[in-house]
Amino acid sequence: MPSEVRGVVARAKGAPVTVETVVVPDPGPGEALVKVQACGVCHTDLHYREGGIGDDYPYLLGHEAAGIVEAVGDGVTRIAPGDYVVLNWRAVCGECRSCRRGRPWYCFATHNARQPMTLTDGTTLSPALGIGAFAEKTLVAAGQCTKVDPAAPPAVAGLLGCGVMAGIGAAVNTGGVGRGDSVAVFGCGGVGDAAIAGAVLAGATTVVAVDINDGKLELARQFGATHTVNSREQDPVEAIRALTGGNGADVTIDAVGRPEVFTQAFYARDHAGTVVLVGVPTPDMTLELPMLEVFGRGGAVKSSWYGDCLPERDFPTLIDLFLQGRLPLDRFVSETIGIDDVEAAFGRMEQGGVLRSVVLFD
CATH class of the missing domain: 3.40.50.720 (NAD(P)-binding Rossmann-like Domain)
Structure with missing residues (x-):
């Protein structure tokens, strides 16, 4: 049965974001439903709001996220309900010419969930970077979920999903x-x-x-x-x-x-x-x-591009280095906020006062 959750939506270019009810389908073949625990406020989300990436409004923002797999669709074997994962926007295909040459970080056919998330009136949402994680739950391709050590706090682990990994x-x-x-x-x-x-x-x-x-x-x-x-x-x-x-x-x-x-x-x-x-x-x-x-x-x-990363290789390694005290990922978290505070966090970002604001979900 589809879930109805709260999510941060950008409806028009330059307009303040709003928190609205989002309908998230049950996962189909090759998909995963993830209960989001934390999601960083990345400059890319602001680019989406400002029309700097495209004009496929309305957007469901958020993509630097960690959470728990709640359900998976048919054919999914690499992850299972209960797994702690970091979401990524490079679900490699394994079949394109780059993947066949052993360079999957340059995959030309990365994929996302096939089913759309919508507003309650049926309006299709465009998820930021194919993720849309400023929401209590999100639907992604199973390949966008990378298992990591659950000892790492979600506010820290999720940041690997974009900016920190890129750097x-x-x-x-x-x-x-x-x-x-x-x-x-x-x-x-x-x-x-x-x-x-x-x-x-x-x-x-x-x-x-x-x-x-x-x-x-x-x-x-x-x-x-x-x-x-x-x-x-x-x-x-x-x-x-x-x-x-x-x-x-x-x-x-x-x-x-x-x-x-x-x-x-x-x-x-x-x-x-x-x-x-x-x-x-x-x-x-x-x-x-x-x-x-x-x-x-x-x-x-x-x-x-995305730090030429391979999430399955790099995310677990970097989390392990953090847990060993060798990589200070926690220093990137300037503040933790609620889902209703994303618009204000964009303002602080533009003023240069924070590295990362991170939305925490109950």
Whole structure:
């Protein structure tokens, strides 16, 4: 029998979100019904509200979530009712050309639940990133559920579902940071701080945090930054070179997603170094670089989509590292709130006062 739950809905571009009754179907073949315990307020949700991702309103927001599997549909064998899971938006198909080549993190045919969630009048909702977890229950593809150790609190575990994984993965998976490397991270929000934590975890010895906000730079030190640069006050390229023997960093990471920041990251890397773009640009942005510089500096210019992660591989490992005290995931949680407080949390996010607000469900 379908469930009726409370959920956060964006009905129109730029309009404040509302909490409404959402009808969630019983799971069909290949699907899972998840009772959501916690869901982080991610900037991507704000992009949905503002029309920056699409115009398939109304949206059911929320996607950085952890919870308990309540029911599964036919053919589901990898998870079962009672499993504690983190939701992901990369349910790989296992059959596309990328999966067949052993690169499932680049899967071209990731999938979501087939049945729609609706409002009580039958209006179909578009779930954010195919998840829609600002709701007491949500329906997802079974492959979007990754089992992790239940000892990790939901408010912490759920953050792996998007921003924290994107940042850690940008450093570890995409950037290939290794022992003794120097790393510079541009932008010290949730994704940038996660990239800093990932670089430290991988063994980087010099980690430079770059931002225009001194408060964010101080927080970056708590995640392991060894040096900070306020790019309003000094040229970050020159500062990073000075901190790396005049050479530039082995890996630079743009966690902002603006052309001027990417250009700084490009020139702040050492010869044959790697520059990674993990910040999300808007469709109108363009980038211009001298081709001779791209050629002459060597190395690699990469984009990192979801931190090039494979949820089944990465989520349990990162949760284990947190439980061992080696990865400070709990520091990303700035505050916990109720489902009625999401709109206010968007405002605090825009002001730059929080890393993550997390909605807790009873």
